[in-house]
Amino acid sequence: MLPMTLRQMEVFTAVVRHGSTVAAAGALGLSQSATSAALQQLERVLGTTLFERQGRALVLNAAGRTLLPQARNLLEQAQHLALSVGAANASTQPVRLHLAASSTIGNHVLPLVLARLRATHPHINVDLRIGNTEQVEHAVLALEVDLGLTEGPCRTPALLRQPWYQDELLLVARPGSRWTQNGCDIAALRQAHWLLREPGSGTREVLEHSLLPLLQEWPSTCSTLGSSEAIARCAALGLGIGCLSRVLVQPWLDRDELVILPSLLPPLRRDFSLLQRPAHTLTAPLSAFVQACHAHGQLRQDHN
Template sequence: MHLTLRQWQVFVSIADAGTTAAAGAQLALSQSATSAALNELEHQLASPLFDRIGRRLVLNAQGRALLDPARALLVAATDLERVAGVGQANAGPLPLLLRLGASTTIGNYLLPARVAALMRHTPQAQVDLRIGNSADVVTAVQRLEVDLGLIEGPCHESGLQVLPWQRDDLVIVAAAASVPDRMDLAALARARWLLREPGSGTREAVEQVLLPHLHHFARSMQLGSTEAIKQAAAAGLGLACLSRHAVADLIALGSLTVVDTQVPPMSRQLWVVRHPGKRVPPPLRALLGLPADAFGRE
């Protein structure tokens, strides 16, 4: 049996894209070349890996069992190519590449200072920080595209290891001159709320802490980023419930104010998400303040 990395690349791309045409576009291959690579892989394994449903290819049980090992193989091959290339070009110490996925509040407001501290103490470290909403981060963890993910809401996907990281205080804010000194629950329920999109950990956290008191948002406006919500709130477009870390700058400038309400103090749990097949480098543990045994024996 002679299996190639290209065959595994094709297999993983088809699993992600659902068709040979879409996978071929991702890999810069023709559809016929992509189909031929998959057919040869299935022939050598003596087993189909997909169910053919119309034009779509859906992983069967054998394909699902091979998907994670195939992803891990491709990640390892990429790392080996990078290290070999650096070794040819530079006789000095090899760079330490850490891949981290983070949802927007964590990536924009909590991690930059930690990354800066790591790079001061570990000059050879390189941090690849991918920022998206919580659903995007979980997908990157599942696909072994990052070493760890940090998210602002619970993880609903099975097969991943999820640990609590730290607490994050939430505050209700508005333009400094647009709200009374105190707002009761009825006033909060009538207000326009500035919300993130579904799939965002911030959106899920806001619904969890506010809806038990308000029951529903009578009026809302959806915006695609925390920065957009901050600026919209500062412009007087409505109320926002955000991480205290995210709004600290505009509060200090006087553009936003924390609204005094009857809602009890609010916070949310931030989470670390890991794929069981992914080893976590010690410097990444140090970056996040994780104990050595956080994930048990790897």
């Protein structure tokens, strides 16, 4: 039997990630013919096809799904070996991390973490996808990314969760709106027009766990928006009240476009967490990224 190669595994995982040999070739810096040839050679060695064609996309079949976690683990071990054996030389070689983050972290926190990381590890590059917490957990579990960053509890028991920062959620509204003038007791909150994230988001889950039992149910007039930034903008325009991360709304508070609503509610806090698969060994670049997250979290906690 012909031996399998790391290049074949790299091509295989790239096709999984991008859905076609053309897109995978572009990501790997190979020709489309070389990418297709490597994939065909791997299938010949294994004696089976790994993909099914659905329209223009290549989708994993049962054999491909079996191979994927082993291929990813093999590539991770090879990268870790190269970095550990040739540390002095490998420390300056370009490395790419595949990450997924929920929207508040991805849009407002992770850029600061990446700036810290690049200051000491300029060779580390990042491919980042942003979604809600449910989507991030799925991406980590499906081996589509190396690490996930989410807000609030993890609903996937198969994943390891590592908190690195405690976030604060604030009730906010437009200055001078009726909610700021009349106070915000439970009765007022039950009558308010709420601006909510969609089910599956970390922010929505915290509210449903901590706030919804007090309200008993969301008012029929509430609105659901798929972006925390959209909620902040709508609240600033007087369309309702939102409950959002301090890291997101602080610029709006500083510009006096939003105010924090006084209420009798206990503080709403949640953890920002790193998610990984249990069998996933962190490479040196991933460990450096994790350290940058913890350093940023500690800096913010000390500042607060």
